[in-house]
Amino acid sequence: MSHPRSARGVLLRLKFNLVLLAIFVLSLAGAGVYYYRFLEQGAFGDVRHDSQVMMETALAIRSYTTDQIKPHLDPLNADRFLPQTVPAFAAVETLRRLSGRYPGFEYREAALDPTNPRDRATTWEAGLIEQLATAQAKAPRDEVELSGVHGTGVARAMYVARPITISDPSCLSCHGDPALAPPSMQKVYGRNGGYGWQMGQTIGMQIVKVPMLYPLEKARSTFYSFMLSLVAVFGLMFLGLNLALSAMVIEPMARLNRRLEELATTDFLTDLVNRRRFFERLAAEMADARVHGTSLSVVMFDLDFFKRINDTFGHDSGDRVLKHTAVRIRELLRSSDCAARFGGEEFMILLRETPIDAAMALAEAVRAKIADAPFEVVGTVSASFGVAEWNHDEDAHALINRADRALYQAKDRGRNRVVRASDAPVQRVLVPMEGSEGI
Numbered sequence: 021m022s023h024p025r026s027a028r029g030v031l032l033r034l035k036f037n038l039v040l041l042a043i044f045v046l047s048l049a050g051a052g053v054y055y056y057r058f059l060e061q062g063a064f065g066d067v068r069h070d071s072q073v074m075m076e077t078a079l080a081i082r083s084y085t086t087d088q089i090k091p092h093l094d095p096l097n098a099d100r101f102l103p104q105t106v107p108a109f110a111a112v113e114t115l116r117r118l119s120g121r122y123p124g125f126e127y128r129e130a131a132l133d134p135t136n137p138r139d140r141a142t143t144w145e146a147g148l149i150e151q152l153a154t155a156q157a158k159a160p161r162d163e164v165e166l167s168g169v170h171g172t173g174v175a176r177a178m179y180v181a182r183p184i185t186i187s188d189p190s191c192l193s194c195h196g197d198p199a200l201a202p203p204s205m206q207k208v209y210g211r212n213g214g215y216g217w218q219m220g221q222t223i224g225m226q227i228v229k230v231p232m233l234y235p236l237e238k239a240r241s242t243f244y245s246f247m248l249s250l251v252a253v254f255g256l257m258f259l260g261l262n263l264a265l266s267a268m269v270i271e272p273m274a275r276l277n278r279r280l281e282e283l284a285t286t287d288f289l290t291d292l293v294n295r296r297r298f299f300e301r302l303a304a305e306m307a308d309a310r311v312h313g314t315s316l317s318v319v320m321f322d323l324d325f326f327k328r329i330n331d332t333f334g335h336d337s338g339d340r341v342l343k344h345t346a347v348r349i350r351e352l353l354r355s356s357d358c359a360a361r362f363g364g365e366e367f368m369i370l371l372r373e374t375p376i377d378a379a380m381a382l383a384e385a386v387r388a389k390i391a392d393a394p395f396e397v398v399g400t401v402s403a404s405f406g407v408a409e410w411n412h413d414e415d416a417h418a419l420i421n422r423a424d425r426a427l428y429q430a431k432d433r434g435r436n437r438v439v440r441a442s443d444a445p446v447q448r449v450l451v452p453m454e455g456s457e458g459i
């Protein structure tokens with residue numbers, strides 16, 4: 021009987037843990053998706069910020085070159101062209117030093133028809149310049165900017181691009197009519213590119229690239245640490261809740277169930293098992309005996325003239341006789357035997373692996389144990405016994421009926437004796453009592 025109880029505990033724990041696991045998996049998935057997006061957005065934000073800073077740095081270098089360097093060095097340009105006086109050159113060269121320290125950070129000024137061939141736009145850059153030119157033409161006064169992600173894997177980078185649109189007429193002194201351009205410049209770059217520019221024309225773009233690999237990897241490792249700590253917290257919670265479940269629910273419930281089971285199967289007066297439990301044990305022992313081909317006997321006995329004891333000494337004295345009878349029976353039984361108070365002053369003993377002769381001997385010992393020593397207050401008490409061995413064909417009722425008939429024969433023959441049951445089945449049907457159904 022302990023198996024179904026522990027099975028109930030296991031089932032309860034299993035259900036509880038499944039619910040817990042489902043909640044955890046859902047929470048983990050929800051928190052994971054939310055947190056990963058949050059970190060990814062943070063990484064994009066950082067990269068965007070870095071690219072803006074870099075773009076502003078390039079603009080600062082450009083304007084410093086135009087305002088502070090170019091005016092001083094321009095007189096020298098007549099003899100020997102100094103590219104350092106060109107704002108684009110100054111910005112590109114300065115920020116190139118930065119990429120030595122921060123690999124992947126790039127600044128470029130790409131043009132469709134550049135003076136310096138190294139500034140020639142790639143196909144992808146040319147497409148961007150077209151887009152910027154279109155946007156700038158639509159909104160000539162606005163600060164146009166395009167940004168996005170370009171490249172894959174390690175080369176994946178965020179770019180920010182701004183158009184280079186001719187707004188200063190002085191630009192045309194070098195890039196308008198080639199005949200008017202400084203000869204020293206033409207000596208360096210030739211006359212093939214970078215001329216014929218118009219005011220308001222978008223001739224190229226400034227483009228900044230900031231690598232995404234590091235911020236995204238940082239976001240990913242933060243994400244894995246977070247998820248790992250969530251799993252660890254859940255593991256501890258899982259353990260704690262299981263311990264609490266055992267201590268606060270499963271164990272008390274099991275104790276309560278054991279107590280209820282005891283109450284439901286024990287006779288409160290004698291502490292022997294009751295009729296219901298006896299039939300359960302009998303069914304189990306019969307099944308076992310059938311499988312193993314062993315013998316099984318029952319001893320049924322009834323105290324003699326018990327009504328007289330009650331009437332003479334009072335009901336409480338009768339109760340004490342019942343109690344002490346149980347004590348005397350117990351002293352003679354093996355732990356594998358089962359004694360029950362069957363009802364009133366009637367008792368039953370189930371003897372496993374016991375043939376009829378051994379059962380008769382045991383019944384005789386019980387009879388002597390009751391009859392030979394007087395009970396307190398009431399004195400000598402005797403009992404009559406019926407003993408039957410199960411024949412492996414009959415059901416529990418037929419076996420009990422045979423023992424019952426033998427018991428009545430013992431009464432008929434003068435009481436205080438043991439009678440062996442006949443092998444013939446009893447025609448008379450016992451009225452089934454509580455707990456005997458279905459046996």
Ligand SMILES: Nc1nc2c(ncn2[C@@H]2O[C@H](COP(=O)(O)OP(=O)(O)OP(=O)(O)O)[C@@H](O)[C@H]2O)c(=O)[nH]1
Pocket residue numbers: 289322323324325326327328330334335336337338339342363364365431
């Ligand atoms: N004190 C006490 N008496 C009980 C209890 N249960 C049944 N009895 C009494 O047991 C008596 C049984 O009487 P009977 O069935 O006439 O049997 P008997 O007097 O023992 O006579 P025989 O069985 O023929 O020897 C009745 O008086 C019941 O009231 C109980 O729990 N306590």
